[in-house]
């Protein structure tokens with residue numbers, strides 16, 4: 321199956337497989353069965369086998385999966401070699417936490433430019449990332465060929481910034497604001513809502529056993 325036909329749910333699990341396989345390889349493990357992998361990443365073995373089957377059967381019966389080969393394979397699928405530059409707009413409480421975390425230890429992305437309107441932090445470097453004035457948004461995004469942005473601004477300004485991001489070629493927005501953004505279908509928006517996640521978790525804990533919730 322071609323890469324663009326991988327089901328979304330499978331695509332979302334790929335970075336999790338990748339991170340775990342990297343841990344295994346660093347610890348000197350050379351092969352793993354789908355059952356062992358299942359115990360570690362908490363997806364059932366059938367799901368793992370099905371996910372892997374989209375890329376052609378990578379395991380051998382009775383042997384399991386070769387960790388190094390699998391890792392090399394996923395690394396290519398996930399473009400681990402290409403480090404994607406990401407912009408972060410809004411360097412407040414949440415934005416600073418994300419800057420501090422950055423992502424490149426565990427993924428193929430890193431925040432390379434941050435933007436804010438607060439004169440106290442514009443033109444400073446936070447966690448190794450330059451904070452630019454919002455006035456420089458278009459120029460930096462275009463100069464650095466940034467295609468993904470994280471939005472951690474107050475909800476009141478989120479839509480305006482989303483339009484500007486779209487106009488300068490951003491293709492994906494990780495939206496932490498509570499506002500549901502209005503952008504064209506060419507821009508993928510992934511909303512992150514921690515309150516929602518917590519409420520979902522509480523709902524499942526109160527209504528289902530852990531196994532049923534999966």
Ligand SMILES: NC(=O)c1ccc[n+]([C@@H]2O[C@H](COP(=O)([O-])OP(=O)(O)OC[C@H]3O[C@@H](n4cnc5c(N)ncnc54)[C@H](O)[C@@H]3O)[C@@H](O)[C@H]2O)c1
Pocket residue numbers: 409410411412413414415435436437438454471472473474475477481495496497498512513514515
């Ligand atoms: N999704 C979640 O789980 C979650 C959790 C916490 C906060 N939030 C949301 O994230 C956003 C940020 O929260 P916070 O606690 O970091 O707020 P904050 O007030 O600490 O930070 C907001 C930052 O945005 C900057 N800003 C304001 N207007 C701007 C503009 N036009 N362009 C660029 N920067 C601008 C401010 O100067 C400030 O640095 C809010 O929308 C909040 O609701 C989401």
